[in-house]
Amino acid sequence: MGLFKRGSTKLTYGMFDLARDATEAKRLHTCERIYHKGQVLAWDGKELLPELLAKHRGVHVAPEKRHALKRVFAIILWGELAAWKISAQLADGLVPLEAKMAATSQAFDEARHFYTMYDYLTELGYVPERLDPAPEALLNHVLETDDLAAKLLGMQLLIETIALAIFQEVREANVDPVLSELMKYFERDEARHVALGVQYLPSLFRDMSRAELIKLSLFQAKLVGYALWENKVLEPDFKQLGINPRRILDRARAKQMAAVREAWRTLGWDVDSQRGVVMPLIGATVELMFPTERTRGSRRARLGAAWDALTKPLETDPNALDIHDTHRIRTARGEVVEGAVTDSAASEPARAAAN
Numbered sequence: 001m002g003l004f005k006r007g008s009t010k011l012t013y014g015m016f017d018l019a020r021d022a023t024e025a026k027r028l029h030t031c032e033r034i035y036h037k038g039q040v041l042a043w044d045g046k047e048l049l050p051e052l053l054a055k056h057r058g059v060h061v062a063p064e065k066r067h068a069l070k071r072v073f074a075i076i077l078w079g080e081l082a083a084w085k086i087s088a089q090l091a092d093g094l095v096p097l098e099a100k101m102a103a104t105s106q107a108f109d110e111a112r113h114f115y116t117m118y119d120y121l122t123e124l125g126y127v128p129e130r131l132d133p134a135p136e137a138l139l140n141h142v143l144e145t146d147d148l149a150a151k152l153l154g155m156q157l158l159i160e161t162i163a164l165a166i167f168q169e170v171r172e173a174n175v176d177p178v179l180s181e182l183m184k185y186f187e188r189d190e191a192r193h194v195a196l197g198v199q200y201l202p203s204l205f206r207d208m209s210r211a212e213l214i215k216l217s218l219f220q221a222k223l224v225g226y227a228l229w230e231n232k233v234l235e236p237d238f239k240q241l242g243i244n245p246r247r248i249l250d251r252a253r254a255k256q257m258a259a260v261r262e263a264w265r266t267l268g269w270d271v272d273s274q275r276g277v278v279m280p281l282i283g284a285t286v287e288l289m290f291p292t293e294r295t296r297g298s299r300r301a302r303l304g305a306a307w308d309a310l311t312k313p314l315e316t317d318p319n320a321l322d323i324h325d326t327h328r329i330r331t332a333r334g335e336v337v338e339g340a341v342t343d344s345a346a347s348e349p350a351r352a353a354a355n
């Protein structure tokens, strides 16, 4: 009879029995829409990139910018692979059907981002090589953690928002017209991935103890530390591309705040007034490591800015994520999809993903 004895199973039979209140049901419904939206908005990199190359008659990157562009986008390339692996881990690990669907749709998007970015970099003459220690450590930490909340926070709210800030800067600086057009397609997808974190993280937070939340804050601080180190390493490359490294940080932070504000609000936590310890410390570190035009020449001004970051609320654009959903794209089905029209009434990242 031992032959028929039933052991443990990875099939989550209880996934439909999970209790959910009205707010959580609404958030999970948005996760389900992320999956369907991903299907409708999927584009074909094998069709798009050759078309863009033909339209612009190849890549046009100034010779003095090529090396810097390859350095920055090598991190993006391997970041896309990490995002593909991490979203596949989440698709396996998240239990509710709708969150699992959204993560699965992300894995599909990230596979497309990875091969399209590889094809683009091949046009630039990029030969794959190992990353600098800082970006590699940042990606490794999120890849290797078994904690789903840490994985979701690290990928969806931190790495995705940094990538979005870089994409936006590179597109606006118009380093290469092919890349600028490509970025619009990437941005629309990545904004949906941020929305998964915004919608599902509150469900994970709700069941966490205070000690677990503190551990998560420390994990977040470590990731931000690696991200700041990475930005420092890339500082000369960004400058070579005509991009202000401090503005990338400011934009990434504004996007993170927009996402975090929305996620935490469902738990009754106002991040603007209840700032905790980690956020002010990160703000002060940014002021010391990446001075602005105003504070660059003066130690006193830098220390003053760091003190302000420790003691005053951080003012960021609450609509910082909206821009990524405004791009017009052509899908793999050949349909042209207009971008969302943004106004203050449609400012929430969650709404951007759900529309």
Ligand SMILES: [Fe+2]
Pocket: 080, 083, 109, 110, 113, 190
């Ligand atoms: Fe991606």
Ligand SMILES: [Fe+2]
Pocket: 083, 110, 160, 189, 190, 193
């Ligand atoms: Fe992504």
